[in-house]
Amino acid sequence: MNLHKLNVGFIPLVDAAPLIAASEMGFAEEEGVSLTLSRSPSWSTLRDKLCAGHLDAAHMLAPVPVAGALGMGGVSTPLHALSVLSVNGNIIGVSRSIGERMRAAGHDFAFNDATKAGRALIDAIEDTLRIGVPFPFSMHAELVYYWLTALGLDAPQNISVQTVPPPMMPDALKAGDIDAFCVGEPWGSSSVEAGVADLLLPCSAIWAFAPEKVLAARADWADENQEIAHRLIRALWRASRWLSDPSSRGLATELLSREAYLDLAPEIIECALFGRFTISARGDMRRSPGFVDFFTGAAGFPWRSQAEWIGRQLAARMGLDRDAAAKAAQATFRSDVYRTALAQVAYDLPSASAKVEGSLTEPLAAGSVGGRLILPRDAFFDGRIFEPTPD
Amino acid sequence: MLYLPDHSFRKARVTNDLAIILVEPDRDKANQIVDSLAEAGFERIQVITEPSSLKRQIQAMNPDIVLIDMANPSRDMLEEMAVASQPMDRAVAVFVDRSDDALTSAAIEAGVSAYVVDGLRPDRVKPVLDAAIARFNVFQRMRTELAETKRALEERKVIDRAKGLIMKAKGIDEDAAYSLLRKAAMNQGKRLADVAEALVESAGLLS
Numbered sequence: 001m002n003l004h005k006l007n008v009g010f011i012p013l014v015d016a017a018p019l020i021a022a023s024e025m026g027f028a029e030e031e032g033v034s035l036t037l038s039r040s041p042s043w044s045t046l047r048d049k050l051c052a053g054h055l056d057a058a059h060m061l062a063p064v065p066v067a068g069a070l071g072m073g074g075v076s077t078p079l080h081a082l083s084v085l086s087v088n089g090n091i092i093g094v095s096r097s098i099g100e101r102m103r104a105a106g107h108d109f110a111f112n113d114a115t116k117a118g119r120a121l122i123d124a125i126e127d128t129l130r131i132g133v134p135f136p137f138s139m140h141a142e143l144v145y146y147w148l149t150a151l152g153l154d155a156p157q158n159i160s161v162q163t164v165p166p167p168m169m170p171d172a173l174k175a176g177d178i179d180a181f182c183v184g185e186p187w188g189s190s191s192v193e194a195g196v197a198d199l200l201l202p203c204s205a206i207w208a209f210a211p212e213k214v215l216a217a218r219a220d221w222a223d224e225n226q227e228i229a230h231r232l233i234r235a236l237w238r239a240s241r242w243l244s245d246p247s248s249r250g251l252a253t254e255l256l257s258r259e260a261y262l263d264l265a266p267e268i269i270e271c272a273l274f275g276r277f278t279i280s281a282r283g284d285m286r287r288s289p290g291f292v293d294f295f296t297g298a299a300g301f302p303w304r305s306q307a308e309w310i311g312r313q314l315a316a317r318m319g320l321d322r323d324a325a326a327k328a329a330q331a332t333f334r335s336d337v338y339r340t341a342l343a344q345v346a347y348d349l350p351s352a353s354a355k356v357e358g359s360l361t362e363p364l365a366a367g368s369v370g371g372r373l374i375l376p377r378d379a380f381f382d383g384r385i386f387e388p389t390p391d
Numbered sequence: 392m393l394y395l396p397d398h399s400f401r402k403a404r405v406t407n408d409l410a411i412i413l414v415e416p417d418r419d420k421a422n423q424i425v426d427s428l429a430e431a432g433f434e435r436i437q438v439i440t441e442p443s444s445l446k447r448q449i450q451a452m453n454p455d456i457v458l459i460d461m462a463n464p465s466r467d468m469l470e471e472m473a474v475a476s477q478p479m480d481r482a483v484a485v486f487v488d489r490s491d492d493a494l495t496s497a498a499i500e501a502g503v504s505a506y507v508v509d510g511l512r513p514d515r516v517k518p519v520l521d522a523a524i525a526r527f528n529v530f531q532r533m534r535t536e537l538a539e540t541k542r543a544l545e546e547r548k549v550i551d552r553a554k555g556l557i558m559k560a561k562g563i564d565e566d567a568a569y570s571l572l573r574k575a576a577m578n579q580g581k582r583l584a585d586v587a588e589a590l591v592e593s594a595g596l597l598s
Binding site: 045 | 461499504
């Protein structure tokens with residue numbers, strides 16, 4: 001068979017796993033595509049190469065296509081999310097001196113209570129909390145703002161969210177430029193390994209089912225290459241199903257650690273995949289099952305309500321018209337394309353394209369094509385419920 | 392008919408008052424870029440080599456244009472300057488000139504990105520980018536040449552190892568081993584180095 005060649009960009013992170021597995025484990029070939037994966041040094045460079053047509057598709061922060069639709073984020077041509085590559089997977093850490101202060105004040109670093117952890121952190125700082133995130137338009141930034149403002153900290157007066165590339169996070173913490181960070185793995189674990197941070201909380205404790213990375217493509221490319229886009233979506237779906245099998249974790253760790261991908265020790269990479277973290281230099285361990293998810297509960301489905309949540313958060317902070325932003329945001333998550341792509345193979349696709357976000361405190365059976373879809377817990381830590389705008 | 396581009400602006404040494412910052416940790420590279428910009432008539436150039444507190448350094452210098460290598464991992468730090476968080480911040484917009492896709496594409500091809508103060512006219516930005524792109528293209532070429540040389544050396548090593556394996560297995564001399572390898576490559580329609588690599592890899596299974 002003649003394989004259709006696709007150039008796909010990624011950032012060296014654990015949640016690039018579906019792309020790496022699709023390429024390495026033959027799932028792409030099974031769908032008649034051959035992936036040329038190229039590692040990018042930064043999100044901005046990845047975005048620019050995608051927008052300019054040097055890449056066909058890319059591993060992308062979920063808020064980037066949304067920001068583009070709102071006229072922000074340096075997105076020069078409309079980008080669409082064809083699937084969600086991963087759900088959750090970010091982690092919050094604090095400098096060791098802040099960690100000491102929190103411990104002295106009695107915080108237990110239980111790793112599962114966003115309210116207690118957030119209050120303890122707010123109490124440990126003087127007036128402004130300086131927190132590093134990888135990119136201004138990221139779930140890291142959105143979740144941090146959501147979490148801290150819900151706990152009563154005022155933005156922007158008392159929260160300074162700063163962009164720091166994850167490999168530079170340890171130095172920024174050591175130099176005292178930031179008090180805390182929110183990053184994707186392996187950067188949280190490697191900061192503990194470097195002896196500069198204590199891990200405080202997985203972001204799933206803030207929002208239990210947050211879209212994290214998406215497969216992004218130019219909107220016009222997706223329209224002109226529908227059949228190819230469908231094949232790519234199916235290849236990633238197969239790769240995600242493989243990743244969700246616990247017996248794949250060892251091999252997935254080994255693949256990710258290779259020089260062409262993350263180029264890091266497997267011991268650091270496996271923390272996220274196994275949901276087992278060393279949270280301090282003293283060796284305290286915490287478990288976070290399902291820390292990052294690629295497959296469970298139709299994880300790959302790009303819900304329009306997820307895009308709308310991001311759009312409304314951005315609009316509120318930037319002072320844009322919220323209803324207009326909600327509408328523009330929704331259109332960037334292509335649940336229609338995803339559904340068509342997987343109609344033949346996945347029996348548990350949702351029948352709706354938007355859902356109420358944050359209402360599930362327990363897994364729940366949902367309306368689906370095959371009637372077997374269970375949606376996982378998706379609650380926000382403060383119990384808020386997000387109702388999307390009806391179509 | 393072929394229209395030739397007009398290069399006359401390169402000769403005219405107009406002194407330009409745009410304030411340019413170059414973010415480049417490699418001093419040697421930075422000097423070469425500064426020279427190229429100076430040749431194009433730009434004299435007000437400052438170089439930042441240290442990535443820590445990049446944003447603060449840039450804001451203190453108040454530039455019109457910031458140039459940075461697209462391969463520089465610190466680049467994302469500049470992105471947040473496009474998001475004016477305080478009304479007093481001088482907004483720095485990402486340079487995306489929608490009217491000139493060719494220029495943007497050439498910049499990406501060369502591996503340079505530019506951040507431009509909001510409101511600066513595209514025709515004032517173009518000569519800066521043209522000069523930067525020309526210089527970055529030279530770097531790109533040097534990088535490719537270096538990678539090619541390295542690859543050729545590694546392939547040579549693999550071919551030597553494959554030759555050694557054949558000599559040992561068949562008890563023949565080096566020339567005979569080489570011609571056997573070349574014949575196999577021709578028969579399979581593959582590159583000599585690829586056949587050698589496959590042989591060395593499979594031999595690893597047997598040892």
